[in-house]
Amino acid sequence: MRGNRGAPPPSPGHVVVLGAGFAGLAAALRLAREGVRVTVLDHLDRPGGKAALGYEDFSSGPTVVTMPQVFRALHERTGLTLPPLDPARPTTTYHALDGRTFAPEALHVAGSLEPTLAQLGREEGREYVRLLGTARRIYQGAAPTFLFASPPGRLKLARYAVTRGLGAAPWSSLARLVESGPFLTPFWLRFATYLGADPYRAPAVLHNVSWVELGSGVWHLEGGLGALAVRMRERAEALGVRFEFGTRVEHLVTQGGRVVAAHTGRGVHTADAWVSAADRALTRGWLGLPEDRTPRGVSGFALQLRLSEDRGHAHHILWPAEYAREWRDIRAGRLPTDPTLYLHLDGDRAFLLVNAPPDPGVTDDPRGYGAFLLRGLQARLPLPVTDWHALSPAEYARTSLRGALYGRAPHGLTGSLRPGWTHPGASNLVQVGGTVHPGGGVPLSMLSGWNGAGGLLGLPYDSLDGPRVPGEGETWDGTQTPPG
Template sequence: MSAPRVVVIGAGFAGLAAALHLTAAGARVTLIEREPRSGGKAGSWRAEGFRFDTGPTVLTMPHVIEATFAAVGRPCTVEMAPSVAGTRYRFASGRVWDVGPDLERTVASLAPSDADAYRRALTRARALYEAAAPTFVHGPAPGLRALMAYALRHGAAASPGSRLPDLLESLGVRGDLRTFFLRFATYFGADPFRAPAVLHNIAWVELGLGTRHVRGGLHAVARALEAALVDLGADVRHGCAARRVGARGGRVREVVTDSGEIAANAVVLAVDRRAAMTMLGRPLGPEREPSLSGLVRLVGVRGVDDRLAQHTVLFPETYEREFLDLRAGRHPRDPTLYLSISSRSDPDDAPVGHENRFVMANAPALPTSTPATESEERAQAGREAMHAAMTRHGFDPAAGVVVERWETPATFAAFGHRGSLYGDAPHGVLAALRAPNRVRALPDVALAGGTVHPGGGVPLALLSGRQAALVVARRLGLPLAVWTA
């Protein structure tokens, strides 16, 4: 009996993981990707001796990467090192605070009351994460029974119906410390002032579990996954755009691409959920509020500025005003800025005596009237606001520039509806749940990626790919290797 044919659409982290697991299980996998490379938003750009990440810059939950390679019998070739230095936070109050994995060192510069509040907030974040992770991170998309079990056991502790600011207030977290903890909700694409309290768990993932620096950037992870996939015998096709999934009688038959048809017994759609529904010929449903997008400046500069750490966050004068602008659909006039300088730990990323700076601000998703493009006027307003914010913090955005490139919401629209980075906005407990990875009346199809369970970010995308592979493997009678993450 010949091996079943599986087509995986989309070579981001979710698609790469799904393809890896299914190939290792014995399926004949064809992975197709519209772009000329794998990795999705996790790209890499080189110019004038500089290398930049064009998407995520830091890795959490590294055990998920290690488990992915182990499950398919391949060594993990990704070079990861703990981010010992942590992140430097510069507040409008003038406070400069270095936060890292050493708890006592982190709280040493805080007033005793703030140090106690930090410990309480971190303890609560850990409790929220450890209660939620088995159901909402590592398990399959939860059904009603799983949701009820979680609610009965942990629901009250998750402060249902409360917002994140309310939870922090109850923990005595105020002032700069409040701004610090609110920001973690943006990692899931949320407006922190409207985010449910349960999203406080994200703080534990970074502050408690820690982060890793990846040599060569996050795109190196995608390259390593693709190399393992090719080594296992999968067919990887870049520059191949899927147009439609053909199904008859409730069974998948083929995938129609811009270069022909590919026969399939099952399909994994590792793309934005709305794009997946379009390929399946399914109704899209009502337009929902999108998550945050981003505005990124990649800039190589002469000189090294010791006021900046490898990871630095510059907070605005009034944090809430930033999100009032975003709710109004405009780039914030005084945005929070996140800067990453990978050349601090990976000298090959910049010429000697230079720095490669990744500078990111929150941005609104694109308007429904132009879901794939942004007006030059709006984009220019975002660029000017970013430069003004750098200047307010005492940094000259024009000093020593050697090379520069911008990534805007229109750039990210190639990977997500309206350029949103995390699908639908997670405002409210139910809205924070990602869509299931199954498609009604099409048992041969599974969905994967940041817009479905368990959500966005590199480790969650890998877990999403694993869950989609499980759906397809069970349907096809294929054995997936034991998972140890």
Template sequence: MEGKAIPLTEKIIIIGAGLGGLATAVRLSYHGYDVEMIEKNTVPGGKLQFREQEGYHFDLGPSTLTMIEVFENLFQSCNRNIHDYLTFYPIKDGTSNYFPDNSIVQFNQDMKQVQEDIARYSQKDADNYPAFLAASKKFYDIAQRNFLNRLFLTTKDKMSPILMMNLLKVKPFTHYHDWLKQYFSHPNTLQLFGRYATYVGSSPYSAPAIYGMMSHIEAGLGVYGIKGGTYQLVRALETLALELGVKIHYQEEVESIATEYQKVVGVKVNGKLRKVDQVIGNVDMLTVYTKLLKNHRMDKKIAKLEPSLSGFALLLGVKKRYDQLKHHQVFFEEAYENEFESIFGTNTLPANPTIYICNASYSDASLIPNENASNLFVLVNAPHLSDMYDWENYKEIYAKKILERLEQLGLTKLRENIEYMEIMTPEDLKKTTGAHLGTTYGPSSNSFSQAFFRIPNRDKVFKNLWFVGGSVHPGGGTPIVTLSGGLVADEIIRKSKKG
């Protein structure tokens, strides 16, 4: 176990208390830094939030947990055991994938069973599945060694010969969908694995092949839940932060970042300046540049970045059980490419969107009022905010369309059994989390540069301004944003020791 550092006098303020910010806070506080977090909401978590209404518990945002060793290692680095704070459990069924031709693939860690499911519609694709998983693991291993566990703060960092050599191994200029076609030909299989690009707010037809590693992350490393709901991870990190002396100010909002010459000197809250030595932004990086800083040289670059997709969600408390629903399920439609052409091409809602449902009560009965109920988190991909939609007036119309489609897909009498419903739009995402244009992960990963060389975690002008979270390196996803927090904390600690 690494030793705790001698306490420092350096003052650090973290804007936002999402997973990335909490990860940074606990690492820095453990090493003696004076850390304060400023969070505009009443609770921490960022995009990972919760609702408890009428006996129903819903987790908002990430509903799939993978790479749990990231969370274990973070707690261990603070001389704690995460299993003293929460209880993980494996979701052995994985995800039920339903296709327009009535095929079903239960995607999980059972390679033989997945092959059998795929073979029902394509023996060729089933035969190629083991080779695909091996290639997926290779991508993951390369990413772990070269991309996910290091920062790229300088041109020298990015142009390392070893990095360039390994970058070529993950086919950075091959689109993910084209790479998938090297193994599969049936539309079902291409949809099944192509969907992983949406985990980083992107399109399988534009994002690079590296996201093929997601299949290994779920099929190789496993998918997990947490007793009491995914939000227990946030509560565990908040508890650890408070134990370590982190001060968290809720219902306070940073209005601007104060700078002098080439240095950040503080943040303004309620019109008053709070002086600091370092500032870490755990709100969307694009929001920091467009709202909290004025006339930054990054403004022109930001305007050229393609935003990631957003989401439209329904929280449904239903007084009925549906035997066909497991923990995770996806209902695909025909012409998958049309969905992404709508979102990224015309910035419109898909006519026939893919629908994801998390039915967490399948695994944890404590999340529902009684054994005959269901807590359904329904999510479809949506475009970022624009003038195309007045969400306040359109959300009920689109919700009705989704509910009607779910009844057609077999959730009989769904609408008449709903006891609680909440609609969440891209506008809500922007209001509650500060997400730029209501996106899930800031910039998309639909290009080489936006996938591999995202906006750096440290500002190029103000060297004491840092960023963590899904909008910066190493990218989106619950474990990955947690990694970003640890990486930034470790770099700050390294620089302090250096001098």
């Protein structure tokens, strides 16, 4: 996208952003802050991407905040006031079928491992400390290359492989790395699902995801992430950004290696440059590129629940009888018959989510499967539900190919590498969002949108004050030396 060698690209007068999820909103804000005229197109009727599906006063996507520094920095740079961020204590409560519970405290929040270790047996505690330390080391090695930097080229990948790669157990699977007994093994495996992985097919490097939650903590954002999307849209509009909702892209027209127009169901749009914050596979289809046949990551089946009373803010994981069986069902293209239940309580509302195959046609009876899930939840953790709405993989397919929440599956030795920000034959378009570098989740999506848009303007990479990773021997938050 650069012109003469070493010279910044000419600033585009008008940029069209495709998609009003968190990546698209971050891109629009950065472009508008630099004085660019921006139009945002989205086929939904409000901002937030996956978070905008279903009931308007619910978030159907992410439910909590990780990497809070990224949120603070984005608000500071764009003139937004950040609502209170309260740490979740514990991060999540895990429920086994035999009645045993486990409620770990994030090290950054608690300042000590003692509250967590007190819930475990002696051998389990040793395994917990060992694997938390391993997660920290992998995260520390990977973050400068794969999270808080532009998409790495071959030289940077080679440097990581030589200096840090062996520490990420490249020849091991995640399942082999985290084997730690019947109670803790599924606990460690589930973090890979945050990136859409089948944890039994995931590479060991994805163990670093657990450090983000267990080391740095998860946080409740006042008003939730749906409200954040509304605030970002309002701030963008105040900076002159124009939004057109209910506008579905049909295809992109290219000429001379550049995108010159977007044909939509409501007319033709032209621009000097483009940011696609849609699923990368959908963008490839709009460009007429060959279909990406890489296997898709998991989808979800969710219930938005209305309650008759306020149940506060909390997260629960309810384990099935056999965690591996759930993933055998998903690999076979079936909705799990005994799934792990993820429950987020948010006052008088709740959000229940289970893993599902990436297949919009996996069920033609979402109310039936939803009722099945609700019965399973009520048998183990009763709630005063007054109304509910089901979101099947077909609903999530409105924002992603086949309903895969994070794009292609991060399996195999190189599977965790996310695609970069470019497409062939589209030199004035950048691809951002959770299906490309640096990955899924709201903070990484915002980093992608913010910096992909910045690249159009020749601006340097901005990590949005991403969490500093302590070095060996340093204390975490000045209270305790991290394990490992």
